[in-house]
Amino acid sequence: MTVPRPYALLAEITYRCPLHCPYCSNPVTVESAVPSGQQADPTALRTAHATANNGELTTEEWKQVIREAATLGVLQIGFSGGEPLARRDLAELIRAAREAKLYTNLITSGIGLDDDRVRALRDAGLDSIQLSFQSDESSLADEIAGSRAHERKLGVAAKIRAAGIPLSLNFVIHRRNIDRLPQIIDLTEALGAERVELANVQFYGWAFRNRAALLPTRKQVDRARDIATAAKARLAGKIDIFYVLPDYYETRPKPCLNGWGQRYLTINPTGNVLPCPTASSAIPALSFENVRTRDLDWIWRESESFNRFRGTEWMPEPCRSCPQREIDFGGCRCQAALLTGNAANTDPVCEFSPNRASVDAVLRDVNSSSDAPRHWTYRTNPTSLAALL
Amino acid sequence: MRATTISDLARPSLAKGVRLQIDSTTGKSVLLYPEGIVELNETAHEILSRCDGRTLGEIVCKLAEEYEADSNALTADVRDTLSDLQRRKLIEFK
Numbered sequence: 350m351t352v353p354r355p356y357a358l359l360a361e362i363t364y365r366c367p368l369h370c371p372y373c374s375n376p377v378t379v380e381s382a383v384p385s386g387q388q389a390d391p392t393a394l395r396t397a398h399a400t401a402n403n404g405e406l407t408t409e410e411w412k413q414v415i416r417e418a419a420t421l422g423v424l425q426i427g428f429s430g431g432e433p434l435a436r437r438d439l440a441e442l443i444r445a446a447r448e449a450k451l452y453t454n455l456i457t458s459g460i461g462l463d464d465d466r467v468r469a470l471r472d473a474g475l476d477s478i479q480l481s482f483q484s485d486e487s488s489l490a491d492e493i494a495g496s497r498a499h500e501r502k503l504g505v506a507a508k509i510r511a512a513g514i515p516l517s518l519n520f521v522i523h524r525r526n527i528d529r530l531p532q533i534i535d536l537t538e539a540l541g542a543e544r545v546e547l548a549n550v551q552f553y554g555w556a557f558r559n560r561a562a563l564l565p566t567r568k569q570v571d572r573a574r575d576i577a578t579a580a581k582a583r584l585a586g587k588i589d590i591f592y593v594l595p596d597y598y599e600t601r602p603k604p605c606l607n608g609w610g611q612r613y614l615t616i617n618p619t620g621n622v623l624p625c626p627t628a629s630s631a632i633p634a635l636s637f638e639n640v641r642t643r644d645l646d647w648i649w650r651e652s653e654s655f656n657r658f659r660g661t662e663w664m665p666e667p668c669r670s671c672p673q674r675e676i677d678f679g680g681c682r683c684q685a686a687l688l689t690g691n692a693a694n695t696d697p698v699c700e701f702s703p704n705r706a707s708v709d710a711v712l713r714d715v716n717s718s719s720d721a722p723r724h725w726t727y728r729t730n731p732t733s734l735a736a737l738l
Numbered sequence: 739m740r741a742t743t744i745s746d747l748a749r750p751s752l753a754k755g756v757r758l759q760i761d762s763t764t765g766k767s768v769l770l771y772p773e774g775i776v777e778l779n780e781t782a783h784e785i786l787s788r789c790d791g792r793t794l795g796e797i798v799c800k801l802a803e804e805y806e807a808d809s810n811a812l813t814a815d816v817r818d819t820l821s822d823l824q825r826r827k828l829i830e831f832k
Contacts, residue, residue, distance in 0.1 A: 354763050356775055422763040424775055452757055452770035477755050477772040515755030517772050543755065543827075544772065589827060 352610075352650045352659075354422030358451075359429055359615040359626055360415075362442065363405055366432040367460045369495030369727035370483065372521050372556040372563055375431065376630035378731075405618045408438040410640065412445040414616060417645040419449035423614075426451045427479075431618065434461040440473040447474035454479060456519075459505035460498055467512045478509050479517040479546075484525075485532040493525065495727040506540045518542045522595075523550040523563040524715075527573050534580045537588060545588060547577060549595035553627035553683055555728045562725040564715045570598050597708050601673070602680025602696035609658035609682060614649060616640060622648045624655055631683035632692045658682050663693060667701040743821070746795035748831040750820050756828050758786055769828050776828065782819050789829070794820070 364375055406414070415426065426446045433439055434457055446453045455470065456479045482502055483490035490499035509516050518537050522530070530547065537545040549570075550556050550563050565573070577592035584590060596603050606613050606625055615623040620640040623629055629637060635657065638648040649655055657663065661674050668679040679685075680696020688697045689704045697704035752758060756771045767783040769776045778786065788797045798816050802809035823829045 422761075424759075424761060424768065424770060425773075450759060450762070452759075452775075454772055476757065476770075479772065515772060586827075 353612070355418075355614050355649060356423065356612045357425040357427065357614075358415075358418045358423045359427045359613065360411070360442075361429050361431065361615060361617045361626065362411065362433050362439070363435050363618050364431040364731050365403075365435040366430060366458065366728075366730060367435075367496060368432070368458050368498060369729065370493060370521070370555070371495075371559045371725040371727055372523060372550045373728040374551070374554040374556065374627050375728065376554055376731075377558055378630075405436075406616075406620045406640070408441055410620065411438075411442050414620075414640050414645060415442065415445050415451070416449050417640075418614075419451055421646055421649055424450075424452060425454065427454045427456050429456040432458050432460060434458075434466070440466075440469045443470060443473040443475050452476050457481070458494075458498065459502045459509075460496075462505045462508065464508055467508045467514070471512045471514055475514060477515045477517065479519050480506055480509065480542075481519045481521070482533075482536070483520070485529055485536040489526060489529070503540070506542070510541055516540070516542045517544040517546065519546045519548065521550050522547055522565075522573065522593075524565045524569065525563075527565045527569045530573050530576045531580075534576070534584075534590070538584070542588060544591065546591045546593065548591075548593035549573075551593075551596065553631055553687070555726070557631075557687055559725040560711070561715070562723040564597065564711065565595060566716050567598065567712070570595055596681075596684075596698050597712060599698055600700040602677050602684075602698045604677045605681035605684075605696075606678075608660075608678045610649070610655040611659070614655075622652075622654075624658070625683060627683045628654075632686045634686075634692065658693070665693060665695065667699075667703075668695050671701065744794060744817050744824075744831065746798075747793050749791060749793050750789045750797075750824075750829050750831055751791070752786070752789065753827055753830045769823075771828060776826075781815060782823070785816055785819055786823075786829070 418426070428439065428442065433455060443453050453475050454477045455475055459480050480502065483493040483499065487499040491497050506516065518540065520526070520533050526533070533547065552560050556563055577590065581590045581592070610624050613625070615626040617623060617629065621629060621637040622640060622645065623637055628635060635654050637654050638652045664674060664679055668674050680699055682692045684696050684698065685694040686692035688707050694704060695702040697708050699705065756769055759768055759770055760766070761768045761777070767778045769778060784801060785797060788800055792800070794816065798809050798813050801807065801816070802812050820829060824831070
C-alpha cells in the first residue's frame with residue numbers, strides 16, 4: 350500500500366484546562382501514555398523535565414517533533430489541548446512551527462489570553478485563532494463550562510480583533526444550547542469573527558459518558574438545521590458558517606478523518622502519536638507509539654496503529670463491497686469501537702450496519718423522555734500524567 | 739455575471755489569514771487558511787504571485803508580456819480564476 354503524506358498535525362500540548370465542559374473529547378481517565386522505556390532514558394535532564402511537566406513533552410521535544418512533522422509533509426499545525434495557553438512556552442512553539450513553514454492555528458478557550466500574550470503570539474507568527482464559546486450569554490455558558498468564563502471570553506475576542514489576528518469561533522452544540530442557535534449566530538456577528546463552527550457534539554471522551562444529557566431531540570435538530578441553513582444564506586460573503594450535523598441522526602456515517610492515516614495525525618501531551626485524537630480512549634485494543642522512542646516518519650509509515658485501518662483492506666461487509674467505501678471510509682473507527690466493542694466494524698450510524706439498532710435505541714430513549722435537563726458529569730483535569738514515571 | 743463584476747482597476751490580494759506557499763513535498767503552490775489547504779493550478783499560481791498591490795489590468799498586462807499571450811483571452815482567464823477564489827473567500831479586492 351502506498352502511504353500518503355499527512356497534511357495537518359493536531360498538537361495537544363497539555364490536558365490541563367481551566368474549563369470543565371461535559372462534552373470534552375479528552376480521555377475520561379488518562380492512563381499514563383508514557384512508554385515504559387522512558388524510565389530507562391539515559392538523559393537525566395530530559396526525565397527531570399518530563400517529571401516537572403507532569404509527563405508532558407518538553408519545549409525541546411515539541412520543537413523536534415514539529416520539525417519532523419514538516420519534513421513528513423505536514424503544512425498545518427493546530428495547537429490544542431486541554432487549554433494550550435496553560436503552557437508558558439506556547440509562543441516559542443508557534444515560532445518553531447512558523448520557522449518550519451507551518452500554518453499555525455491556536456484552538457483555545459481564551460482563558461489566560463491578556464494583551465501581552467496576544468501580542469507575543471502574534472509576533473511569534475500565529476496565523477489564526479479559534480476561540481471556543483459555550484453559549485451566547487453568561488448564565489448558561491458558565492453553567493456548561495463549569496467556570497465563570499463567558500465574560501472573559503468576550504473580552505478576549507476583542508483583544509484578538511485588536512491584534513489583527515483572524516478569528517474563528519467554535520460552539521459545541523448540544524441539547525442544552527441548541528435552541529439558542531439564533532442568538533449564538535448573532536453573537537458571532539457582533540464579535541466580528543470571520544468564520545464560525547456550529548458543531549453538534551460528537552460522542553467521545555466525556556461526551557460519551559454524558560450522552561443522555563447532551564444528545565438533542567429530533568425536533569431540536571430539525572429546527573437548528575433550518576436556522577443554520579438560513580443564516581448561511583444571509584451571511585454569505587461575510588461569515589463562513591460550518592454547521593456540523595449530529596451524526597446519530599444521519600443515515601450515512603461521516604467520512605472520519607478522510608480515512609485513517611491519510612491526512613491527519615495527533616500528538617497527545619505525553620508524546621503518543623494518534624491517527625485520531627479520540628483513538629487512545631475509544632480503542633483500548635490499539636497501542637500507540639511515542640515520539641520519545643520512535644521518529645515520526647516511522648510512526649506514520651510503519652506503525653501498527655497507523656496501518657491497522659489504512660485503505661480498504663481491513664473492511665468487513667457491508668463496507669467491503671459498498672460503493673461508498675472510498676467516500677465515507679466506513680465512518681468512524683472510534684464510534685464503531687464505543688458502540689459495538691469492535692473498531693473494525695462499520696460505523697453503526699450507517700443504515701447498512703448490522704448494529705444500527707444500537708444508535709436507534711439511544712435516539713428512542715432521548716426522544717421519548719421528558720425535556721427536563723438531565724445531570725451531567727463535569728470534566729476534571731487529569732491528576733497525574735506522570736504516574737508511571 | 740461573475741466574470742464581469744471585477745473591474746480592471748480592482749487590486750486583488752490574499753484575504754486575511756490566507757498564506758501562499760510552496761508545498762515542499764510536491765513543489766506545487768498552495769493556499770493555506772484556517773482549517774484548510776487548496777492546491778493551486780499553474781494559472782492560479784502565476785496570477786496570485788503577482789497580486790502585490792497591482793490592479794487586475796496591470797496583472798493581465800504583465801502576464802501578456804511575459805507569456806507573449808493575447809491579453810483579451812488572458813483577461814477572461816484571470817477574471818475567472820480570481821472570482822472563483824473570491825467566492826471561496828481566499829482573496830479580496832481593494
